[in-house]
Amino acid sequence: xxxxxxxxxxxxxxxxxxxxxxxxxxxxxxxxxxxxxxxxxxxxxxxxxxxxxxxxxxxxxxxxxxxxxxxxxxxxxxxxxxxxxxxxxxxxxxxxxxxxxxxxxxxxxxxxxxxxxxxxxxxxxxxxxxxxxxxxxxxxxxxxxxxxxxxxxxxxxxxxxxxxxxxxxxxxxxxxxxxxxxxxxxxxxxxxxxxxxxxxxxxxxxxxxxxxxxxxxxxxxxxxxxxxxxxxxxxxxxxxxxxxxxxxxxxxxxxxxxxxxxxxxxxxxxxxxxxxxxxxxxxxxxxxxxxxxxxxxxxxxxxxxxxxxxxxxxxxxxxxxxxxxxxxxxxxxxxxxxxxxxxxxxxxxxxxxxxxxxxxxxxxxxxxxxxxxxxxxxxxxxxxxxxxxxxxxxxxxxxxxxxxxxxxxxxxxxxxxxxxxxxxxxxxxxxxxxxxxxxxxxxxxxxxxxxxxxxxxxxxxxxxxxxxxxxxxxxxxxxxxxxxxxxxxxx
Amino acid sequence: xxxxxxxxxxxxxxxxxxxxxxxxxxxxxxxxxxxxxxxxxxxxxxxxxxxxxxxxxxxxxxxxxxxxxxxxxxxxxxxxxxxxxxxxxxxxxxxxxxxxxxxxxxxxxxxxxxxxxxxxxxxxxxxxxxxxxxxxxxxxxxxxxxxxxxxxxxxxxxxxxxxxxxxxxxxxxxxxxxxxxxxxxxxxxxxxxxxxxxxxxxxxxxxxxxxxxxxxxxxxxxxxxxxxxxxxxxxxxxxxxxxxxxxxxxxxxxxxxxxxxxxxxxxxxxxxxxxxxxxxxxxxxxxxxxxxxxxxxxxxxxxxxxxxxxxxxxxxx
Numbered sequence: 001x002x003x004x005x006x007x008x009x010x011x012x013x014x015x016x017x018x019x020x021x022x023x024x025x026x027x028x029x030x031x032x033x034x035x036x037x038x039x040x041x042x043x044x045x046x047x048x049x050x051x052x053x054x055x056x057x058x059x060x061x062x063x064x065x066x067x068x069x070x071x072x073x074x075x076x077x078x079x080x081x082x083x084x085x086x087x088x089x090x091x092x093x094x095x096x097x098x099x100x101x102x103x104x105x106x107x108x109x110x111x112x113x114x115x116x117x118x119x120x121x122x123x124x125x126x127x128x129x130x131x132x133x134x135x136x137x138x139x140x141x142x143x144x145x146x147x148x149x150x151x152x153x154x155x156x157x158x159x160x161x162x163x164x165x166x167x168x169x170x171x172x173x174x175x176x177x178x179x180x181x182x183x184x185x186x187x188x189x190x191x192x193x194x195x196x197x198x199x200x201x202x203x204x205x206x207x208x209x210x211x212x213x214x215x216x217x218x219x220x221x222x223x224x225x226x227x228x229x230x231x232x233x234x235x236x237x238x239x240x241x242x243x244x245x246x247x248x249x250x251x252x253x254x255x256x257x258x259x260x261x262x263x264x265x266x267x268x269x270x271x272x273x274x275x276x277x278x279x280x281x282x283x284x285x286x287x288x289x290x291x292x293x294x295x296x297x298x299x300x301x302x303x304x305x306x307x308x309x310x311x312x313x314x315x316x317x318x319x320x321x322x323x324x325x326x327x328x329x330x331x332x333x334x335x336x337x338x339x340x341x342x343x344x345x346x347x348x349x350x351x352x353x354x355x356x357x358x359x360x361x362x363x364x365x366x367x368x369x370x371x372x373x374x375x376x377x378x379x380x381x382x383x384x385x386x387x388x389x390x391x392x393x394x395x396x397x398x399x400x401x402x403x404x405x406x407x408x409x410x411x412x413x414x415x416x417x418x419x420x421x422x423x424x425x426x427x428x429x430x431x432x433x434x435x436x437x438x439x440x441x442x443x444x445x446x447x448x449x450x451x452x453x454x455x456x457x458x459x460x461x462x463x464x465x466x467x468x469x470x471x472x473x474x475x476x477x478x479x480x481x482x483x484x485x486x487x488x489x490x491x
Numbered sequence: 492x493x494x495x496x497x498x499x500x501x502x503x504x505x506x507x508x509x510x511x512x513x514x515x516x517x518x519x520x521x522x523x524x525x526x527x528x529x530x531x532x533x534x535x536x537x538x539x540x541x542x543x544x545x546x547x548x549x550x551x552x553x554x555x556x557x558x559x560x561x562x563x564x565x566x567x568x569x570x571x572x573x574x575x576x577x578x579x580x581x582x583x584x585x586x587x588x589x590x591x592x593x594x595x596x597x598x599x600x601x602x603x604x605x606x607x608x609x610x611x612x613x614x615x616x617x618x619x620x621x622x623x624x625x626x627x628x629x630x631x632x633x634x635x636x637x638x639x640x641x642x643x644x645x646x647x648x649x650x651x652x653x654x655x656x657x658x659x660x661x662x663x664x665x666x667x668x669x670x671x672x673x674x675x676x677x678x679x680x681x682x683x684x685x686x687x688x689x690x691x692x693x694x695x696x697x698x699x700x701x702x703x704x705x706x707x708x709x710x711x712x713x714x715x716x717x718x719x720x721x722x723x724x725x726x727x728x729x730x731x732x733x734x735x736x737x738x739x740x741x742x743x744x745x746x747x748x749x750x751x752x753x754x755x756x757x758x759x760x761x762x763x764x765x766x767x768x769x770x771x772x773x774x775x776x777x778x779x780x781x782x783x784x785x786x787x788x789x790x791x792x793x794x795x796x797x798x799x800x801x802x803x804x805x806x807x808x
Contacts, residue, residue: 263493269493273806278802280493280798282497282743283745284745285805285806
């Protein structure tokens with residue numbers, strides 16, 4: 001990856017800004033600043049490094065004081081970390097966003113049709129478009145959901161789809177997070193901080209609003225109120241169900257509940273009686289209509305799923321099946337974001353919508369296919385290998401950055417359980433300017449927009465841009481040294 | 492309000508009140524032991540433990556000083572200051588979103604200060620004990636001035652004053668048992684101990700304003716049990732408890748509130764309409780025991796009404 005020298009090297013604080021073969025969000029191939037980055041570029045040049053550092057400190061303190069932390073699993077002490085937030089916004093043009101928005105709406109619509117089909121007649125399986133064995137061997141497939149009518153067919157109510165930008169500048173989908181995606185709170189908080197730090201720039205650029213997210217989420221949840229809810233015309237009771245204070249995303253749960261003005265409950269706050277769900281309040285039991293659950297399927301009801309779960313609510317699944325309470329997301333959506341099913345999403349879109357996908361997939365090799373497996377195992381160094389049911393950057397091998405021992409380990413794992421793995425070529429994610437050590441340097445980024453599906457599809461412009469803060473790193477997950485950035489979609 | 496939240500706020504407050512009370516009592520006791528020049532430290536410590544409600548079997552008395560030491564720093568001792576503050580913080584953490592940031596920060600500061608306090612000898616712990624007391628006072632002040640005085644705040648009040656009523660009655664009972672009934676210690680000793688008791692309730696100065704420094708057992712009892720407006724008297728605490736419980740009933744709007752309100756009202760009336768000479772005549776210890784029994788009933792009724800009620804009862808309502 002030899003650095004391509006810009007035609008004229010950039011002045012401070014950009015003097016360490018180099019270009020390579022990844023797409024650069026701010027600078028074009030010739031080293032000229034892209035038009036939609038000009039305001040930011042100008043503003044940064046006009047500010048002294050000390051002033052930039054001061055603003056970075058203000059931002060850091062603001063995150064610290066709000067207690068915006070996440071938990072890293074697998075270590076004992078000091079597991080609670082401040083979420084690193086980069087000072088500089090990532091900027092998208094209106095046209096870039098319009099395409100992304102169209103692509104995401106198409107994708108969520110198709111995926112919800114797919115889930116309904118898979119849990120009912122299974123036409124797409126009968127027609128051989130998606131192999132039956134991939135579905136039935138998926139560990140997130142919930143046979144308990146077969147034949148059950150999900151309110152408004154909204155299986156996936158909240159999705160957080162990860163997009164990356166190819167060296168060509170084209171956005172493609174890296175993965176669909178359709179179970180309990182997190183991060184929307186970081187998007188909202190970092191926007192608030194940015195407005196305080198760069199009010200002038202914000203106004204000059206004309207940035208599209210995202211503040212309506214909580215309101216839109218609430219309306220989407222409200223749309224799921226069960227039919228014939230005993231409370232009739234009065235306000236439905238909506239709650240956010242959290243695993244509790246020890247969960248890595250507890251800050252987000254509390255934040256969103258507060259923003260929406262709904263109760264933040266734990267499993268032990270809910271009881272099921274005669275297939276109705278109630279929450280225990282000091283004023284007595286209150287009937288619950290919609291649960292925005294941030295607990296995985298497996299843990300939601302010890303009677304229906306894992307009996308050792310103490311986080312869930314015994315009897316909840318029966319109340320759900322009886323149609324007395326709605327849950328977002330529905331149970332069993334994980335079958336659609338299995339990384340092996342992902343490979344079929346373009347076909348799924350064509351099957352249900354009879355349209356070409358607006359956003360492409362990343363080329364994906366199924367390890368369950370012996371030809372593809374042999375090819376990948378012969379060139380492990382060039383591929384990223386991922387376990388199909390994992391998320392958060394856990395359980396993956398990045399070929400170019402791996403050791404021989406790690407590759408051997410993964411080779412054994414893949415051969416032992418091929419269905420559990422896929423491989424993708426290593427992609428140079430695009431790079432965006434970040435403020436690091438007093439200078440502006442490019443780092444690899446992705447983009448996670450949040451998609452809401454209720455009576456209609458709502459996507460707030462932008463989303464969470466995640467950054468691999470380590471130089472050269474391609475891993476953006478917060479658990480693996482990543483941070484976030486505010487994302488500006490220009491009007 | 493969620494029952495779980497009410498539960499956490501209530502216990503956060505009880506544990507903090509307990510930590511402060513324990514710190515105050517031990518601090519005063521250290522003072523007294525200096526003045527007494529006593530040789531029987533273990534016996535003295537055994538008495539302190541009793542006044543905090545920790546009953547020792549006679550054969551354990553010899554270990555009383557070790558136990559007293561653990562009352563400061565031993566997190567595995569459920570009566571210790573460290574354990575109380577840890578539990579207060581743990582309860583607060585469960586409802587982090589329901590209390591103000593200022594409250595959380597202060598409780599956190601106190602928690603870290605207690606952990607840093609390490610394993611000092613009790614004799615060197617005076618500053619430590621003082622800082623617990625101040626830290627707890629600061630938390631109460633912050634709570635009163637930064638949190639909405641709604642239902643949650645009322646549960647905090649209820650926890651604090653229920654704990655105070657119980658711990659005060661234990662303390663006063665132990666004192667009178669020791670110095671005014673059995674064996675009649677010297678007048679000098681009784682005087683010293685009486686002042687110690689008043690100080691343990693931060694009541695010495697207030698007592699002097701009411702009765703001058705003329706320290707008499709019956710007056711002390713009257714002051715600590717029946718004074719209407721001194722915040723560390725039983726009557727004041729029971730009234731504050733009843734007020735909180737009535738306010739909770741109004742806020743929660745529960746139709747099942749009548750029972751707990753009646754029980755809290757009876758506790759308050761037991762203190763409101765009592766005469767000190769009748770109490771002393773009938774036996775102070777027995778009277779205080781009755782107060783504690785009623786406190787237990789208030790706690791039970793509060794939980795049955797608002798927190799751990801059976802589902803069936805709530806569905807009928």
